Amino acid sequence: MIELWHYEFMRNAVFAALLVSVACGIVGTFVVIKRIVFISGGITHAAFGGIGLGYFLGINPIAAAIPFSLLSALGIGIIGRRIKISEDSAIGIIWTVGMALGILFIGLTPGYAPDLFSYLFGSILTVTTSDLWIMFALDLVIISAVLVLFKELQAISFDEEFSAIVGVPAKGLYLLLLLLVALSIIVLIRVVGVILVIALLTIPTVIARQFTNRLKKLMLFSILSSVIFTMLGLWLSYSFNLPSGAAIVLLLAFVFFISAVVKRAITKLPLK
Numbered sequence: 095m096i097e098l099w100h101y102e103f104m105r106n107a108v109f110a111a112l113l114v115s116v117a118c119g120i121v122g123t124f125v126v127i128k129r130i131v132f133i134s135g136g137i138t139h140a141a142f143g144g145i146g147l148g149y150f151l152g153i154n155p156i157a158a159a160i161p162f163s164l165l166s167a168l169g170i171g172i173i174g175r176r177i178k179i180s181e182d183s184a185i186g187i188i189w190t191v192g193m194a195l196g197i198l199f200i201g202l203t204p205g206y207a208p209d210l211f212s213y214l215f216g217s218i219l220t221v222t223t224s225d226l227w228i229m230f231a232l233d234l235v236i237i238s239a240v241l242v243l244f245k246e247l248q249a250i251s252f253d254e255e256f257s258a259i260v261g262v263p264a265k266g267l268y269l270l271l272l273l274l275v276a277l278s279i280i281v282l283i284r285v286v287g288v289i290l291v292i293a294l295l296t297i298p299t300v301i302a303r304q305f306t307n308r309l310k311k312l313m314l315f316s317i318l319s320s321v322i323f324t325m326l327g328l329w330l331s332y333s334f335n336l337p338s339g340a341a342i343v344l345l346l347a348f349v350f351f352i353s354a355v356v357k358r359a360i361t362k363l364p365l366k
Contacts, residue, residue, distance in 0.1 A: 103219055103220070103221075104219070104332075106221045106222065106223065106225075106226060107218045107219050107221060107328055107338075108325070108328070109221075109226050110218055110221040110225070110226060110229065110284065110285055111218065111285070111321065111324040111325055111328055112321060113226065113229040113230055113233050113281060114229070114281055114282055114285045114294065114320065114324060115298075115317050115318075115320035115321040115324055116233050116236070116237070116317060117229075117232070117233055117236055117277075117278035117281040117282060118278070118282070118294055118295060118298050118299070118316060118317070118320040119298065119299070119313050119314070119315075119316035119317030119318075119320055120236055120237065120240055120278075120313055120316075120317070121236060121274050121275055121277075121278040121295065122278070122294075122295045122296055122298060122299040122316055122320075123299050123309065123312050123313045123316055124247060124251050124271055124274070124275075125275060125295055125296060125299070126296055126299040126300060126303065127251045127252065127309070127312075128250075128251045128271065130271075130272075130275070131292060131295075131296055132182065132185060133170055133181070133185055133272065133275070134275050134279065134291075134292055134295055134296075135185075135189070135291075135292050136166070136170055136185035136186070136188050136189040137163055137166050137167050137170065137188075137272070137275055137276050137279055138279050138283075138288055138291045138292060139189045139192055139193050139288060140162065140163065140166035140169075140188045140189055140191070140192025140193070141159045141162055141163040141166065141192065141276070141279055141280065141283065141288065142159075142192055142193050142195075142196035142197075142213075142214075142288050143162050143166075143191070143192035143193070143194075143195035143196040143199070144158045144159030144160065144161065144162025144163060144192075144196075145158065145159050145162075145196055145210075145213050145283075145288075146195060146196030146197065146198065146199030146200045146203075147159075147162065147195070147196075147199050149199060149200055149203045149207050149210075150199040150200070150202055150203045154224060154225075154228075155213060156225055156228055156280060156283065156284060157228060159280055159283065160228075160232075160277070160280050162192065163276035163277070163279055163280055164273055164276050164277075166188050166192055166276065167269075167272035167273050167275060167276040168269060168272070168273070169184070169188050170184050170185055170188050170272065171268060171269045171272045172269070173187070173188070212284070212287065213283060213284070213287060213288060214287045214288050214289055215286075215287040215289055215290065215337060215339050215340065216283070216284065216285050216286035216287035216290055216337070216338060216339025216340075216342075217284070217287075217337075217338055217339065218284070218285045218286075218324075218328055218331070218338040218339070218342075219328075219331070219332065219338055220284075221284050221285070225284050228280070229280075229281045229284070232277045232278070232280055232281050233281065235277060236274055236277055236278060239270065239274060240274070243267065243270070246262055246263075246267050247267060247270075247271060248309055249262050249264075250262065250264050250267050250268060250271070251271075251309075254268065275295075278295065279291055279295070282294050282295060285324070285338070285339065285342070286338075286339035286342060286343060287339045289339075290339045290340070290343045293343040293346060293347070294320070294324075294342065294343065294346070297343070297346040297347060297350055298316045298317075298319045298320040298323070298346065299312065299316040300350055301315075301316075301319050301346070301349055301350050301353050302315035302316045302318075302319055304353045304354060304356075304357040305353075305357070319349070323342070323345050323346050323349055324342055326345055327341045327342030327343075327344075327345045327346070328341075328342070330345065
């Protein structure tokens with residue numbers, strides 16, 4: 095494995111795994127605690143519209159997906175709360191419209207989109223240097239926002255209604271949280287793709303939650319578990335010629351199953 099470090103694509107893949115793990119650990123913790131996994135799925139699939147727009151305009155699809163994801167996050171947050179329809183209906187609308195626009199833009203683009211498959215299902219081995227810089231910048235934004243507003247985000251994640259009563263701007267912070275989810279999704283797309291983003295955004299945190307409920311520790315353990323198992327998934331995909339996104343997600347799912355069994359066994363041990 096050491097000799098693979100001499101290849102640029104492998105170095106990029108390792109750096110991408112590290113950057114992805116930061117986004118997973120920080121934002122994924124809020125997603126799981128706040129129970130907005132389905133909302134995250136809506137934003138993820140809506141981001142496909144930005145990828146299609148990138149192909150149509152001849153620019154980096156990841157860069158084009160950023161404003162698309164942010165607008166989708168705001169759309170879900172605002173439509174669900176200000177228009178008299180249920181939040182899951184708003185998610186469904188944004189989800190399908192984003193996917194439809196992506197398909198439309200790709201259909202209007204002359205020629206064939208050669209790496210479209212990697213955006214749908216992920217390909218960590220094809221991450222470029224420009225992708226890494228985008229991921230790094232988005233990670234900085236996520237880290238900065240959480241450091242500044244950690245207590246407020248923690249409050250609305252556990253009890254949004256009570257937070258609003260005591261003076262926390264809960265609605266604005268909720269929209270900010272959705273924007274952070276949108277940014278983290280952009281970080282994840284190149285690694286596991288639109289279809290599998292939700293797994294990487296949630297499973298590391300769910301694994302970590304088997305052993306701690308303290309928010310800061312949960313974030314730290316989520317980042318560590320994401321780093322370890324993304325790296326192992328990368329190694330498995332390269333060694334056995336497997337799709338990288340699927341290998342990473344299935345490995346995480348397997349580890350979650352094992353951790354749940356271990357946690358259950360520990361809780362059943364008799365107290366001395």
